[in-house]
Amino acid sequence: MSDPFQNVDARGAEFIKTVGDALETRAAEPKMQEIVDSYLAELTYPDGGLHIEIGxxxxxxxxKLAAHAHNGKVVASDMSPGLIAYAKAHKDNPENLHFEVSDGGRLPHADxxxxNVVMHTVLSHVPDPSVLLTEAARVLKPGGALVVCDADFAKASIGNAFADPLGACAQYFAEHFVTDKFLVGKLRDLIAQSGLDLASFRVATRIxxxxQGGMTFVGMGGKMMVEQGLIGQELAxxxxxxxxxxxxxxxxxGFVPFAIxxxxxV
Ligand SMILES: C[S@@+](CC[C@H](N)C(=O)[O-])C[C@H]1O[C@@H](n2cnc3c(N)ncnc32)[C@H](O)[C@@H]1O
Known part of the structure; x- marks a missing residue:
């Protein structure tokens, strides 16, 4: 079965809302805010510039990107029409934030x-990250920046002991809701192959x-295990x-390393 994040809409309105709510919950965590603020503070925001978040x-x-961009324009881009509708409906969207449904591998922007291009936990969900990285390199201005922030799902855990059932939920999630749980280890090489010049690479930890941030592993993982007939609803x-x-x-x-x-x- 393929990673549901490759086509969120295919699983219906309830799943779109579950994903949207889970992403809002994660983004509101103080540690995640710290991670995002740290990389956004490293970017430059020229007057009237265009900045894109892919996925x-x-x-x-x-x-957050729109708050940093001042009078610049930010485009929140995602291939899921359902999530773009969810994002558009947020009560605090600033005026300089725009939305578009597009595949990160085929952006409707000129060379x-x-x-700035931001990819926050999207590359671990795509079949071929090099397609999105090459497209980011195409649309970036010389001197422009790409930020990739992604979870190292291979090393993520929520278990407290060997064979802890909650630990199994995190493992199940990494296996069934992520396309490449080892993406982070390959990231520097992938960026180099896209022709971009790596300026920094570090890892922060989401504890x-x-x-309810870790409930994504337990709730979404458990629901899929029920759908697959692996466990009953009572156990979920x-x-x-x-x-x-x-x-x-x-x-x-819970412990989830995030590479930045x-x-x-050039
Ligand atoms: C885990 S979510 C991350 C959302 C957001 N960046 C965040 O961290 O809150 C991954 C997102 O990538 C989107 N996505 C997956 N493949 C994509 C692609 N090829 N192009 C654009 N978006 C994609 C999914 O629809 C989903 O919204």
Whole structure:
């Protein structure tokens, strides 16, 4: 079965809302805000410049980009019409934020027309990341920047012990809701092959000890396991209850490394 993030709309309106809500929850986490703020602060925003987020989902990262861009124009671009509709409906969208349905591999922008391109947890969900990287290189102005921020799902965990059922949920999620869980290890090489010049590469850590951010692994993973006939609804409900129990007793511990690569068009 293919990664549902390759075609969110195919799974229907309820899934679009679940994904949109989960992306908003993740983006609101203080640690995720810190990660996004840190890379957005490293970019330059010339007057009236154009900035694009590819795979913008619910629009949470693009809203932040728009705040940094001042009088520049930001385009939140995603191949999912359902998520673009979700993002457009947000009550806090600023005036300089625009939306477009487009595939990151075929952007409707002219060569050398964009100041910054942001890809936040999108490359790990595409079959061929080099297509999106080459397209980013095409639209970037000389000196323009690409930021890739992606989760190292191969090393992500929410388990507290060997064979912990919540740990199994994170493993199931990485196997069925991610296209390449080893993307981060390949990222520097992929960027070099796209012709962009890597300026920095670092890894920050998203620690989940409270809130519903880690519920993505348990809720979406559990629901798919039920659909596949692997577990019954009662067990899926019990896994969600276990997640909430760990929040209450202070033992919830999720760990997701996030790589941040910044590259420039020469
Ligand atoms: C995990 S979400 C990330 C959303 C947002 N960047 C964030 O971090 O909040 C991945 C997004 O990439 C989009 N996507 C997947 N393949 C794409 C492609 N080839 N071109 C554009 N968007 C794509 C999906 O529709 C989804 O909204």
């Amino acid at each position: 913008a989902g619910s629009g949470a990262i693009a809203r 050398a027309s964009v100041e 989940i000890t409270e809130g 409900d019990a896994l969600i209850a276990e997640y909430d129990r760990r929040i209450e007793n202070g033992s919830l511990y 690569a910044i590259a420039h068009r």
